[in-house]
Amino acid sequence: MSSNAMVLAVEDLSVSFDGFKAVDGLNLYVEQNELRVVIGPNGAGKTTLLDLICGRTRASAGSIKFKDQELTRLPEHQRVRLGIGRKFQTPSIYEGLSVFENLEISYPRGRTVFGSLFFRRDAAVIERVREVAGLVGLGDRIADAAELLSHGQKQWLEIGMLLMQDPELLMLDEPVAGMSVSEREQTARLLTRISANRSVIVIEHDMEFVKRIAHRVTVLHQGKVIAEGSMAHVQADPKVIEVYLGH
Amino acid sequence: MSFAGKSLVKKLAATPWWRDFGSIAVLALVIFAVLPLCLDLFRLNLVGKYLTYAFVAVGLVLCWGYGGILSLGQGVFFGLGGYCMAMFLKLEASDPESTKIQSTPGIPDFMDWNQLTALPAFWEPFKSFTFALLAVPLVPAALALVIGLAMFKRRVGGVYFAIMTQTFAAILSILIIGQQGYTGGVNGITDLKTLHGWDIRTDAAKYLLYYINAVLLLGTVALGRWVLNTKFGKLLLALRDKEERVRFSGYDVANFKIFVFCLAAMFSAVGGAMFTLQVGFMSPSFVGIVPSIEMVIFTAVGGRLSLVGAVYGSLLVNYGKSYFSETFPELWLFFMGGLFIAVVMVFPNGLAGLAGQFRAWRAKRSGASGTAPEPVSATPDRSAVPAFGAEGGQS
Numbered sequence: 001m002s003s004n005a006m007v008l009a010v011e012d013l014s015v016s017f018d019g020f021k022a023v024d025g026l027n028l029y030v031e032q033n034e035l036r037v038v039i040g041p042n043g044a045g046k047t048t049l050l051d052l053i054c055g056r057t058r059a060s061a062g063s064i065k066f067k068d069q070e071l072t073r074l075p076e077h078q079r080v081r082l083g084i085g086r087k088f089q090t091p092s093i094y095e096g097l098s099v100f101e102n103l104e105i106s107y108p109r110g111r112t113v114f115g116s117l118f119f120r121r122d123a124a125v126i127e128r129v130r131e132v133a134g135l136v137g138l139g140d141r142i143a144d145a146a147e148l149l150s151h152g153q154k155q156w157l158e159i160g161m162l163l164m165q166d167p168e169l170l171m172l173d174e175p176v177a178g179m180s181v182s183e184r185e186q187t188a189r190l191l192t193r194i195s196a197n198r199s200v201i202v203i204e205h206d207m208e209f210v211k212r213i214a215h216r217v218t219v220l221h222q223g224k225v226i227a228e229g230s231m232a233h234v235q236a237d238p239k240v241i242e243v244y245l246g247h
Numbered sequence: 248m249s250f251a252g253k254s255l256v257k258k259l260a261a262t263p264w265w266r267d268f269g270s271i272a273v274l275a276l277v278i279f280a281v282l283p284l285c286l287d288l289f290r291l292n293l294v295g296k297y298l299t300y301a302f303v304a305v306g307l308v309l310c311w312g313y314g315g316i317l318s319l320g321q322g323v324f325f326g327l328g329g330y331c332m333a334m335f336l337k338l339e340a341s342d343p344e345s346t347k348i349q350s351t352p353g354i355p356d357f358m359d360w361n362q363l364t365a366l367p368a369f370w371e372p373f374k375s376f377t378f379a380l381l382a383v384p385l386v387p388a389a390l391a392l393v394i395g396l397a398m399f400k401r402r403v404g405g406v407y408f409a410i411m412t413q414t415f416a417a418i419l420s421i422l423i424i425g426q427q428g429y430t431g432g433v434n435g436i437t438d439l440k441t442l443h444g445w446d447i448r449t450d451a452a453k454y455l456l457y458y459i460n461a462v463l464l465l466g467t468v469a470l471g472r473w474v475l476n477t478k479f480g481k482l483l484l485a486l487r488d489k490e491e492r493v494r495f496s497g498y499d500v501a502n503f504k505i506f507v508f509c510l511a512a513m514f515s516a517v518g519g520a521m522f523t524l525q526v527g528f529m530s531p532s533f534v535g536i537v538p539s540i541e542m543v544i545f546t547a548v549g550g551r552l553s554l555v556g557a558v559y560g561s562l563l564v565n566y567g568k569s570y571f572s573e574t575f576p577e578l579w580l581f582f583m584g585g586l587f588i589a590v591v592m593v594f595p596n597g598l599a600g601l602a603g604q605f606r607a608w609r610a611k612r613s614g615a616s617g618t619a620p621e622p623v624s625a626t627p628d629r630s631a632v633p634a635f636g637a638e639g640g641q642s
Binding site: 054056075076077080081085086088092093094095096097101104105106108110111112113116117118119158161165 | 474477478479481482484485488489491492493494495496497498499500502503506
């Protein structure tokens with residue numbers, strides 16, 4: 001793999017909270033159009049890793065490069081503008097607004113104060129909102145208040161909000177938690193489709209789901225990578241079995 | 248989705264600028280016609296004074312109701328706007344001819360009493376009416392900008408921000424009271440007479456100023472409505488409820504908070520300037536902590552999500568204040584306290600929210616009796632989940 005195809009390069013990344021090393025000298029490389037799943041027991045540092053990449057948490061040491069650009073010193077909104085999207089664990093949508101407005105706010109135009117005051121809802125915006133709403137299965141709910149959606153639909157809406165920005169790297173924290181079997185099935189299909197032209201990092205506990213979607217799997221334990229490779233490969237790894245899959 | 252869906256999107260696409268037109272028109276009718284026709288000049292002048300507080304309340308609807316930024320220091324901006332206007336008027340009232348008995352003629356009387364022998368440098372530009380007019384919105388906006396940069400860029404928010412604004416209100420009122428020679432001290436700036444030779448104390452001037460105030464207030468409400476209708480307005484709601492989500496959608500959240508805080512400050516300042524013109528003085532009793540909190544109560548009573556409601560809230564609470572303090576002076580404070588408790592516990596969205604609350608209550612009642620169940624809350628299994636179609640192909 002050439003470095004050009006590398007979208008994300010995390011090297012020697014560490015962060016400690018009051019002496020506790022949540023992430024400890026971690027290395028992670030994600031290629032273009034790759035769907036990577038990060039697994040690991042509770043407290044392994046999975047969510048912290050995503051927080052570090054999107055800027056919610058500041059790194060104590062190490063580097064995070066996105067398309068060869070160093071991210072560690074950039075504020076959050078600039079990382080988003082470079083093309084990094086982050087979905088939170090619990091659905092994080094604007095309950096008081098309609099599905100349309102939720103998606104529209106995420107449209108990458110009019111992001112400054114005056115840009116937003118003079119933002120016009122033109123045909124391109126409407127077309128894009130409809131396209132994304134259709135993609136995440138909310139095509140017929142566009143005019144509804146977001147608070148009326150089911151839990152699964154709220155998760156899809158947030159994924160849709162990220163897709164509005166057309167990010168090159170999409171990070172999803174437990175996207176199928178609390179979903180029904182059929183909703184999981186549809187989410188798997190959605191993730192497979194959207195990873196066709198972007199890189200995706202997913203944190204997930206549901207092993208059936210991981211098997212279904214992952215290109216490669218990274219296993220974290222105590223802030224370190226202990227295994228990486230195909231699902232079959234990591235499942236056979238004795239260290240992984242010991243810390244995670246075994247019990 | 249076919250034609251029905253298309254027209255739906257079209258409907259969404261048209262911004263309903265007229266959405267609040269009805270309620271703004273009713274408000275205009277009340278302020279322009281009903282009140283002037285029903286009240287004598289003394290009462291109308293009082294109403295005019297109450298309406299200057301409404302500027303602050305309208306600003307708080309944007310800043311607090313929609314943006315979620317509770318400022319307990321709006322009196323600072325109201326006062327600064329008022330003082331900028333009062334300084335101009337005071338200089339005009341202090342011409343050498345009418346102050347010839349002073350030891351230093353030509354400077355405001357309170358300066359002379361405090362042994363000042365020359366006009367302080369920061370008073371000089373207020374000889375110009377144009378400068379004073381520009382200073383009314385811009386000085387408070389500049390202060391709000393500095394406060395906003397210092398607080399919001401460091402992500403100070405919520406209760407901490409509210410406490411900081413209280414501090415600023417206390418600082419400014421103490422500063423004004425302490426620097427008597429420069430500010431008029433606790434008495435404020437009084438004995439204002441004319442504006443470019445036009446006597447503001449006559450009946451005709453009071454009527455005219457009432458109407459100027461009314462036009463400015465309606466303009467402020469309309470401007471607020473416009474702001475709320477833009478994407479900026481939606482973002483305010485969004486960042487009130489899910490600040491992180493907005494930040495991680497590529498927005499520099501602090502800038503949006505700073506802007507709405509500055510806008511609310513400018514609204515308050517215009518109210519302050521109109522107060523000075525209509526009432527004829529400005530004093531630190533409109534700057535400190537107590538008036539700032541009262542202004543939040545006006546907003547809460549009217550409805551913190553309703554621009555028009557905030558105006559009615561200011562009118563009603565102040566009318567109640569005058570009425571009670573004239574009739575049962577000792578009961579007023581209890582009434583004010585009771586009102587605030589009632590707002591918090593019984594009608595959290597104020598007067599403007601009562602209609603919605605009533606509808607929800609009726610829907611719940613009819614739902615309970617089994618006649619016409621209406622969906623009032625989230626219903627997880629509303630319908631079968633639609634399958635994912637081809638990209639955009641569903642629409």
